[in-house]
Amino acid sequence: MPDVVFELPDDREQRVSGRAGESVMQIATAAGITGIVAECGGSAMCATCHVYVDPQWLERLSTPLANELEMLECTAAERLPNSRLSCQIKLTAELDGIAVRIPDRQQ
Amino acid sequence: MTESGTMSESTSIVIVGGGHAAAQLCAGLLAAGRAIGVHLVCEETELPYQRPPLSKAFLKQPQEALQHHRPESWFADAGITVHRADPAVAIDRLGKSVRLRSGKQLRYDRLVLATGARARRLPHLPDGLQNVAVLRSAADAVRLRELLAHVGHLTVVGGGFIGLEVAASALALGRRVDVLESAPRLLMRSVSLEVGDHVLQAHRANGMVVRVGVAVGAFRIGADRLQTLTVDGVETPVDLLVLGIGAVPEHALASAAGLQCDNGIVVDEFMQTSDPAILAIGDCTNFPEPTTAHRLRLESVQNANDQAKVAAATLCGAPQPYRAVPWFWSEQGSLRLQMAGLGSHDATRFRRKGSSDGSFSILHYVAGRLASVESVNAPLDHMAARKLLETRRNVAPEIACDSSMPLKAHV
Numbered sequence: 001m002p003d004v005v006f007e008l009p010d011d012r013e014q015r016v017s018g019r020a021g022e023s024v025m026q027i028a029t030a031a032g033i034t035g036i037v038a039e040c041g042g043s044a045m046c047a048t049c050h051v052y053v054d055p056q057w058l059e060r061l062s063t064p065l066a067n068e069l070e071m072l073e074c075t076a077a078e079r080l081p082n083s084r085l086s087c088q089i090k091l092t093a094e095l096d097g098i099a100v101r102i103p104d105r106q107q
Numbered sequence: 108m109t110e111s112g113t114m115s116e117s118t119s120i121v122i123v124g125g126g127h128a129a130a131q132l133c134a135g136l137l138a139a140g141r142a143i144g145v146h147l148v149c150e151e152t153e154l155p156y157q158r159p160p161l162s163k164a165f166l167k168q169p170q171e172a173l174q175h176h177r178p179e180s181w182f183a184d185a186g187i188t189v190h191r192a193d194p195a196v197a198i199d200r201l202g203k204s205v206r207l208r209s210g211k212q213l214r215y216d217r218l219v220l221a222t223g224a225r226a227r228r229l230p231h232l233p234d235g236l237q238n239v240a241v242l243r244s245a246a247d248a249v250r251l252r253e254l255l256a257h258v259g260h261l262t263v264v265g266g267g268f269i270g271l272e273v274a275a276s277a278l279a280l281g282r283r284v285d286v287l288e289s290a291p292r293l294l295m296r297s298v299s300l301e302v303g304d305h306v307l308q309a310h311r312a313n314g315m316v317v318r319v320g321v322a323v324g325a326f327r328i329g330a331d332r333l334q335t336l337t338v339d340g341v342e343t344p345v346d347l348l349v350l351g352i353g354a355v356p357e358h359a360l361a362s363a364a365g366l367q368c369d370n371g372i373v374v375d376e377f378m379q380t381s382d383p384a385i386l387a388i389g390d391c392t393n394f395p396e397p398t399t400a401h402r403l404r405l406e407s408v409q410n411a412n413d414q415a416k417v418a419a420a421t422l423c424g425a426p427q428p429y430r431a432v433p434w435f436w437s438e439q440g441s442l443r444l445q446m447a448g449l450g451s452h453d454a455t456r457f458r459r460k461g462s463s464d465g466s467f468s469i470l471h472y473v474a475g476r477l478a479s480v481e482s483v484n485a486p487l488d489h490m491a492a493r494k495l496l497e498t499r500r501n502v503a504p505e506i507a508c509d510s511s512m513p514l515k516a517h518v
Contacts, residue, residue: 030178
């Protein structure tokens with residue numbers, strides 16, 4: 001059961017256990033983390049599940065596909081070099097403990 | 108209870124329906140501090156879940172689970188009582204209560220109907236056949252996934268979004284697929300000729316059999332199965348049939364209660380029905396479209412979410428009219444279609460090249476103003492189009508279609 005650590009906009013931290021194969025977005029919504037909107041349900045269509053990945057975890061992720069890169073140009077909060085769409089980050093055992101920060105707005 | 112007709116903290120709100128609109132309204136009421144004591148009445152066994160994946164990832168991957176919008180604990184913590192598998196069967200407007208199938212009576216001060224739409228059926232095809240499926244709900248998707256696992260061939264009647272998404276998923280699973288559309292082109296009600304043609308060519312290039320302008324006639328039924336159907340006069344065997352011929356608004360409850368209905372539950376720009384104590388949101392509503400003032404019914408996640416936000420504001424006594432720019436999307440294999448704004452038959456259309464082959468947008472202008480944009484594998488242009496339409500910024504077609512400049516540069 002890999003864990004994801006969500007750093008919320010108010011600086012609180014929430015640690016949630018997920019299953020390998022689930023996306024970080026799915027884990028966030030199942031845990032009731034409201035800062036992830038995920039309007040399109042994980043299709044990389046809406047850019048409302050934007051997160052900032054802790055830089056030390058960033059290089060362990062597979063590189064974003066073209067779709068995701070284009071949608072990242074349309075996030076409501078500022079796009080940073082560690083911006084990703086959480087629906088496109090699939091959890092694996094190696095990602096146990098991955099930390100992501102939730103931006104202050106998604107829309 | 109309310110004292111003077113205005114909202115008080117203890118106003119009781121009942122929401123009927125368990126789709127995107129209902130889920131978003133729960134979230135909106137929680138954010139406004141008004142969720143405690145809310146009742147959510149769901150016909151389905153499941154808590155509200157994401158519907159878009161049902162025709163895509165969910166169908167293609169046997170282990171793919173439903174994605175609930177929020178877990179059970181979230182509703183409980185919010186103070187929302189969820190009634191599952193217990194649909195509302197009648198509204199007593201005088202007594203202000205809703206009766207559920209179980210016999211429970213729920214009192215309301217404000218009632219919100221988010222009853223959605225149901226799949227249209229063919230009039231001459233009986234319900235209950237073992238190899239005929241539709242796709243609206245999680246239960247439909249579970250059944251269709253199971254059926255698809257045991258057939259070699261799929262026939263899809265209807266070349267709309269759901270039909271084509273299911274067809275593309277089945278093709279990805281290695282099934283042979285025939286799509287039968289009676290209109291002269293695909294997606295005729297939803298997209299322009301250019302996009303419809305592109306979709307048709309793309310699916311055919313992938314090996315999907317797509318026939319447009321065909322007449323689907325007589326059905327031969329035996330042993331609780333559809334054995335054959337007649338296509339352009341030729342009797343054709345059926346392994347598995349999916350009906351993707353649209354949806355009809357679910358407004359039986361509202362009609363029976365005497366609420367004004369006309370292709371959906373009639374609401375105003377604040378989502379109020381003809382009864383001031385009752386609101387309606389989502390696929391089931393017929394609402395005034397803000398830019399044209401025409402009445403409209405939309406089946407989309409965006410419409411469900413944005414109408415739910417309007418309803419939350421209305422319920423909290425801070426009404427905001429519905430002004431959202433409609434947008435919707437469809438994913439069919441490697442095709443990503445994204446539409447912003449509403450198409451119109453009297454629009455003049457211009458093509459903007461995308462960043463790669465098979466990537467483009469069609470810009471629709473009505474009376475010289477940008478009215479809608481359809482994007483094929485061009486998400487960035489879609490997002491820019493939404494911004495342009497939201498801010499009502501007009502860009503001349505020759506400038507907007509100059510692909511040496513990103514569309515975003517004009518936002």
